[in-house]
Amino acid sequence: xxxxxxxxxxxxxxxxxxxxxxxxxxxxxxxxxxxxxxxxxxxxxxxxxxxxxxxxxxxxxxxxxxxxxxxxxxxxxxxxxxxxxxxxxxxxxxxxxxxxxxxxxxxxxxxxxxxxxxxxxxxxxxxxxxxxxxxxxxxxxxxxxxxxxxxxxxxxxxxxxxxxxxxxxxxxxxxxxxxxxxxxx
Numbered sequence: 102x103x104x105x106x107x108x109x110x111x112x113x114x115x116x117x118x119x120x121x122x123x124x125x126x127x128x129x130x131x132x133x134x135x136x137x138x139x140x141x142x143x144x145x146x147x148x149x150x151x152x153x154x155x156x157x158x159x160x161x162x163x164x165x166x167x168x169x170x171x172x173x174x175x176x177x178x179x180x181x182x183x184x185x186x187x188x189x190x191x192x193x194x195x196x197x198x199x200x201x202x203x204x205x206x207x208x209x210x211x212x213x214x215x216x217x218x219x220x221x222x223x224x225x226x227x228x229x230x231x232x233x234x235x236x237x238x239x240x241x242x243x244x245x246x247x248x249x250x251x252x253x254x255x256x257x258x259x260x261x262x263x264x265x266x267x268x269x270x271x272x273x274x275x276x277x278x279x280x281x282x283x284x285x286x
Contacts, residue, residue, distance in 0.1 A: 113196050117203025120184050121211075129180055134208055136172075136181035137201045143175060144198055145250070154194035165189035205248070214244040218262040222255040222271070237263070 124133040144150055153159060153167055168189045172182045188194055209216045217237050219225075225233065230249060237245040241263060252260075257272035 112193065113199035113203050116188065116193065116196070116200045117207060120180075120200070120204055121207045123184070124180055125211075127180055129178065130208060130211075132178045133181055133184075134205070136175075136177040137204055139175055140172065140177065140181070140185070141198060141201045143171065154197060161190070161192050164192075164194055168194060205246070209246050212244065212246075214246045215241050215263060216246045216248060217241075218248045218250065220250040220252050220255065220260040220262075220271075222251070222253055222257050224251050225249060233259070233261075237261070 120133065121130075124130045144154070150171070153164065156164075165186065168185050169182065172185045177185070185197070188197060188200065193200075206216060219233055219237075230247065234245060234247045237247065245263075255271040255273050256276070258270045258275070259268075260271050260274075261268045
């Protein structure tokens with residue numbers, strides 16, 4: 102069912118589709134989505150965790166043990182824990198972020214939502230995040246699922262990616278364009 106409505110390809114797509122179908126069958130889509138959001142934020146916040154899951158030098162059993170300890174400590178649901186365990190045993194932890202993105206895309210398509218990735222220089226406050234969500238909802242004309250990221254190199258402003266469209270209103274890009282204009286390029 103999920104694969105009919107939204108086509109995901111490659112390894113991450115297959116795992117994301119399998120997890121989506123398991124969660125849908127268990128009526129746990131929202132729970133798994135929350136778990137995966139937590140897991141993705143843990144991965145993005147920890148360089149050590151990113152090294153652990155992506156290093157081919159760390160033995161499979163040690164990676165699996167560490168990943169399972171992490172999901173246990175994070176309090177993820179049984180489906181999410183078992184899924185991460187399977188991914189770890191199959192030595193696919195390096196693809197975990199892509200799998201999470203694929204699951205999120207499937208869920209958004211199922212709900213009739215558009216996913217927008219908003220990157221800012223600093224973490225947005227809740228009122229700022231709500232204002233961005235409302236502006237995107239108005240501009241797109243659909244429900245928008247907003248994924249917030251932080252990249253201090255932007256200096257200020259925002260980068261918004263909706264589908265294949267990227268709107269770059271970051272200070273870093275504006276400075277780069279000004280520098281190119283001053284060089285006469």
